[in-house]
Amino acid sequence: MSSPSPAAPAAPAAPAALAGPPGPARRLPAVVRLAALPTVLAAICGAVLLAPAEDPEPPLEPGHPQGRAAGHCDALMAALQAVSVRGYGPAPDSRPDRYVLAWQSSPRTVLRCGVDRPASLESLENRRKPSPAVSGVVWYDEPDGRGGHRLTTTRRGVYVEVTVPAGAHPSPLDPLADLSPRVRAWIPDLAGDTGVDDEPPLPGEDATG
Known part of the structure; x- marks a missing residue:
């Protein structure tokens, strides 16, 4: 009785197809997928263009000086009422508060x-940065967060801030040529001195004080 012949080896299995769900992109021909790209890109660009642009105009929130500082601010704001900044007069609707004034540059230049x-002066590195001095007034220069500059007096008894938006003037320091002499005259330095020989009395004070 002859022994059974050994079983023939099984044929190798055909390689399985690459895993992955048959999504719509796999079912579409390459030509169709490429043709859809311009539509997708156009939709993305349209969404970007329709997004609201950031307002370049500086905010008009007022400062809150107290005591003698309020008197100095009152005197400064009164002195600035008829002052033009690089040829731009004060904006007629720019005074939501007595301690805010804007000029009609585009975008407007705002003083508070x-x-x-x-807050950035808490950094020692920022305090050591060179600061521009115009007509005897030192200004701390920092970005305003909108592409422009925010300049704030230092070494004075009251902080005065001038915001110069991007595009308002050829140089962010230009408005300081008109504003610094008034700031020096009405906002005392840390020694209590101003830039005038005979300082006029503050509003409400007796000249003979």
């Missing part, structure tokens, strides 16, 4: 008196 000390 009696603001808080800039």
